[in-house]
Amino acid sequence: MKRKVFFISDRTGITAEMFGQSLLSQFEEADFEELTIPFIDSVKKAESACRVIAEAEAETGLRPIVFDTIVTPEIRQIIQSSGAMVLDFFHTFIGPLETELGLSSGFRVGKTHSLTDGKAYDSRIDSVNFALNNDDGISTRHYNNADVILVGVSRCGKTPTSLYMAMQFGVKAANYPFTEDDMENLRLPADLKKHKQKIFGLTINPNRLHDIRTERKANSRYASLKQCQYEVREVEALYRREKITHLNTTSRSVEELATKIMASTGIKRQGF
Amino acid sequence: MKRKVFFISDRTGITAEMFGQSLLSQFEEADFEELTIPFIDSVKKAESACRVIAEAEAETGLRPIVFDTIVTPEIRQIIQSSGAMVLDFFHTFIGPLETELGLSSGFRVGKTHSLTDGKAYDSRIDSVNFALNNDDGISTRHYNNADVILVGVSRCGKTPTSLYMAMQFGVKAANYPFTEDDMENLRLPADLKKHKQKIFGLTINPNRLHDIRTERKANSRYASLKQCQYEVREVEALYRREKITHLNTTSRSVEELATKIMASTGIKRQGF
Numbered sequence: 001m002k003r004k005v006f007f008i009s010d011r012t013g014i015t016a017e018m019f020g021q022s023l024l025s026q027f028e029e030a031d032f033e034e035l036t037i038p039f040i041d042s043v044k045k046a047e048s049a050c051r052v053i054a055e056a057e058a059e060t061g062l063r064p065i066v067f068d069t070i071v072t073p074e075i076r077q078i079i080q081s082s083g084a085m086v087l088d089f090f091h092t093f094i095g096p097l098e099t100e101l102g103l104s105s106g107f108r109v110g111k112t113h114s115l116t117d118g119k120a121y122d123s124r125i126d127s128v129n130f131a132l133n134n135d136d137g138i139s140t141r142h143y144n145n146a147d148v149i150l151v152g153v154s155r156c157g158k159t160p161t162s163l164y165m166a167m168q169f170g171v172k173a174a175n176y177p178f179t180e181d182d183m184e185n186l187r188l189p190a191d192l193k194k195h196k197q198k199i200f201g202l203t204i205n206p207n208r209l210h211d212i213r214t215e216r217k218a219n220s221r222y223a224s225l226k227q228c229q230y231e232v233r234e235v236e237a238l239y240r241r242e243k244i245t246h247l248n249t250t251s252r253s254v255e256e257l258a259t260k261i262m263a264s265t266g267i268k269r270q271g272f
Numbered sequence: 273m274k275r276k277v278f279f280i281s282d283r284t285g286i287t288a289e290m291f292g293q294s295l296l297s298q299f300e301e302a303d304f305e306e307l308t309i310p311f312i313d314s315v316k317k318a319e320s321a322c323r324v325i326a327e328a329e330a331e332t333g334l335r336p337i338v339f340d341t342i343v344t345p346e347i348r349q350i351i352q353s354s355g356a357m358v359l360d361f362f363h364t365f366i367g368p369l370e371t372e373l374g375l376s377s378g379f380r381v382g383k384t385h386s387l388t389d390g391k392a393y394d395s396r397i398d399s400v401n402f403a404l405n406n407d408d409g410i411s412t413r414h415y416n417n418a419d420v421i422l423v424g425v426s427r428c429g430k431t432p433t434s435l436y437m438a439m440q441f442g443v444k445a446a447n448y449p450f451t452e453d454d455m456e457n458l459r460l461p462a463d464l465k466k467h468k469q470k471i472f473g474l475t476i477n478p479n480r481l482h483d484i485r486t487e488r489k490a491n492s493r494y495a496s497l498k499q500c501q502y503e504v505r506e507v508e509a510l511y512r513r514e515k516i517t518h519l520n521t522t523s524r525s526v527e528e529l530a531t532k533i534m535a536s537t538g539i540k541r542q543g544f
Binding site: 014022092168253254 | 275283284290291299300302308310311337343362364366368375377378400401404436439440528530531532541
């Protein structure tokens, strides 16, 4: 029987999942069944969550584990009484922070990721739209508004990285592909040259690129290992020639790529 | 002087930021200056982070606050000795979890969000590509592979929501706009009708829509309040007629929209 794990929140449950999963990932041998219960913002809902937890214990014979990010003390106490092992995010840290700051906390639901109110949120949505409107070299007209321009061969990871940067950091990331037609005598197009200080290169292992492109267009010249090797070689040579900072995407997550690009370029995060 | 806050991690720092910012957001009156220090994965880097922390204290006269998600005990101890108030994510919770599970944790760096290894990561990237390839009704051919199809008027929030669902939950979300041409005699196009059980409607306050469209195309018919009111009225009538579940995006964050859609449709999250 797998032990049941619950992520419980008065909001979306995304922080609770992150909180719990990053801890559970440290226990590789253990096997869990995970369930998120979001929007527990009333006594009634909390009591109904407790019943689900009790059923999980009856079913598995194992004490469930609860990771919660509930702000309201009254609702949190109901979850605490569920019989599960409850690891409580706010309760654990708010006390010490209140002491250190000499302030009382607001205990207000929905203040984490309060994206709706104003600037941070608008900036992220603007940035997502920017990434979409400036994806794949569709347009180069707005490069003066870009924080960064990611370049690289087709399918090396430019689009997910620019979207992630927009969504997580509110950063305006355009991206521009070097295509097959560019390869013979590869150089920076004039539109890019003008914004050279904003360019950041991505590269990838040719074998991995071959796999990705094969998935998309099997048995094409585009996907052939030979073509992948050729394009990667030419693009990496360009990076060296033009002294373009670059990263290999092959074994890096989008999070890691985005963070490294932020650190390397010094672009400021807009926060959540 | 603002008190300085550091988010320190041996990886990207994204969990550390989420950890710290969700707590700091409970202290509305306080004013912080935030800095993320990612990739602190050696003794040398940890010592250099300590120097930055000490300088912050000397500069502001206020004890800095550190939120860290460092896994390795040796490196964590160096940060603990920095003189700051250190709130440590792993150290706080891993002990109780080890006791409860009767297991030792792995203390392995980079196991949180280990997206690179395999399925979860590929599924998220696939889903981002799916969202992009099926954005804005560009193509309806792949709707049989979609987990959900978001519909609504132009600029009501479909694209960011489908991208967020892809990125956070690995869910394949297509989206389809009802345009001005559709409005007179609005009904579900045949391509959508076939997949009616997958359709989820978005709507928006006409005044907010007017603001958003004005930003994009000022003084156009498209952006006029009258047109916005008309489109929203027609689309909401369609939702009622066809009994399409729908949400108003006006004062909801993308996270909240995505989570509510997941809960309402019962689509399973793919985890991080």
